[in-house]
Amino acid sequence: IKGIKSKINQHKFIQAKIYGYMDPKNTIKNINLSKYFNDDHKKYALAIANYKTSNLKKAVQLMDELILKYSNNPYFYELKAQILRENGYLNNALKNYSKAIEIIPNDGLILIELAQTQINYETDKYLNEAIKNLKTASLQENENQKLWYLLSVAYGRNDELGKSRYASGYSAYLKGDNALALSFIAKARKIVKPKSVEWYQLEDLEGRINSKK
DSSP, X not given: OHHHHHHHHHXXXXXXXXXXXXXXXXXXXXXXXXXXXXHHHHHHHHHHHHHHTTOHHHHHHHHHHHHHHOTTOHHHHHHHHHHHHXXXXXXXXXXXXXXXXXXXXXXXXXXXXXXXXXXXSSSXXXXXXXXXXXXXXXXXXXXXXXXXXXXXXXXXXXXXXXXXXXXXXXXXHHHTOHHHHHHXXXXXXXXXXXXXXXXXXXXXXXXXXXXXX
16 A cells, blocks of 8 residues: 555656646646645745746755655656756755665666756866766666667767767767768767777668668
């Protein structure tokens, strides 16, 4: 019974999240009238709705209240981090993404968001760590277009231009733009060493694209 109640509770948090994202103004206006959601579900919906309507202070306050009660829920830290990052508070965002990863190590999607935060810094202080996080995330999320786009940016800033162009090519391939992908492959071939790992990766990607023609 306890497990069933926990699953129902998790499902209602997901529903509250969708409600907050899809109709933020109506959520702010009417969610507290709901008899279906409990107070915590309502807080979650309201945090998202306030975030979507640019009320940063209220959104963070509500997330802090939820984190205080559910200190081992990684997705609450993740959402707070997203809210902070998108409003330019990179240091606090980094702390919250790091806490989420501490709770669920190697989660691919959260690692991608953590890496994006690290890349968003104007300095290259976290660049190598961002690349490491994206490579770890690729073990689960190898067909994630955002991951490859971020890798292309990180490698480019790290002066690893062959890898950057390969990542750009893979990103374009995942978006369905094969012509652009082949263009990046051609550019990368001018840089990478023949018969290196990167060279064979380029051949493999080109083969995947040509096999669909």
